[in-house]
Amino acid sequence: MKGLLERLELLKNSDSITETAYAICRKTIQKFVSENEADQYTMLITHLAMALTRIEREQELLPPPTDIMMEVYQSPKMEEARGRVGWIEKLLNQNLPEEEKEFLYLHFVNVLSA
Template sequence: MVQVQERLKILLEANVITKEASKIAAEAADRLGAQAPQAPLDMLITHLATALTRLERGEELEAPPESMFKEVQQSVYLQNAMEEIRWVENRLGSILPEKEQKFLQLHYVSNFQQMGGRSL
């Protein structure tokens, strides 16, 4: 988790993400635990922190291409991903826009696939 903390610190110091986004992203990384592979975890946490920052700043994001998303919709890990997204929403106190949810689903599913399932 040291790499996650370092990544978030760099993004925060560069004003790419907000303090609250950094905090929630770090907590989300902790929820996945040490068994999460570093590269997909880094992508997930970076996207999550920037997504939360976009919400705070009122910025929007383009949705992922549907062709990319079809595989995620078929994944056995989609429900696990949705549970984590709901946790983020509960922690944040608001519902994430659908476009942000889709990107997070991609990242979470990728992490769960590489971890071999959910072990939270």
């Protein structure tokens, strides 16, 4: 987990992500990531940090491919993925744009299925 937190720190210190993104990602790691799962969560946490930064900086958002999302929506892990994204939205006190929710569903389904 140390490597995951160090990665976040590097992104924050290089101004690649915002303070808000950094704080939300740290809380997400504390809530959902165990020490032995940290490597599996690297892509998810990096995407979350960048997504929150794109939203805060009002940058363009693009959705994942539809065919991939059709698979994700059929996953038995989808309900838990929705719950985790909902938890992040509560932390933010706002709804995420659908494009970013879909990417987070994709990443959560992947780590929950591993």
